[in-house]
Amino acid sequence: MAKAPAEGATASTAKANSAFMKPLQPSPALAAVIGSAPLPRSEAVSKMWDYIKKNNLQNPANKREIMADAKLEPVFGKKSVTMFEMNKHLAQHLKAV
Numbered sequence: 001m002a003k004a005p006a007e008g009a010t011a012s013t014a015k016a017n018s019a020f021m022k023p024l025q026p027s028p029a030l031a032a033v034i035g036s037a038p039l040p041r042s043e044a045v046s047k048m049w050d051y052i053k054k055n056n057l058q059n060p061a062n063k064r065e066i067m068a069d070a071k072l073e074p075v076f077g078k079k080s081v082t083m084f085e086m087n088k089h090l091a092q093h094l095k096a097v
Contacts, residue, residue, distance in 0.1 A: 030093035
């Protein structure tokens with residue numbers, strides 16, 4: 001009897017994960033940073049962090065703050081955002097395929 005709940009939990013977890021893995025189309029502004037191919041939200045966030053770290057865009061005094069360069073400013077709409085705000089701005093630039 002103990003196996004039935006475990007199987008049910010696995011099935012519901014698979015359903016939740018498949019929604020997170022759904023490919024999303026980046027806007028032209030975001031595509032300039034992460035590429036134009038559709039990709040899951042998690043990969044978009046990962047590519048954003050790769051870009052931020054590669055270009056040294058974290059505030060050295062406050063690593064939670066991201067300073068926008070010429071490519072990121074159209075995505076964020078301002079000169080700097082916190083890492084928590086970044087996901088809100090990304091959501092506006094990712095649309096279902």
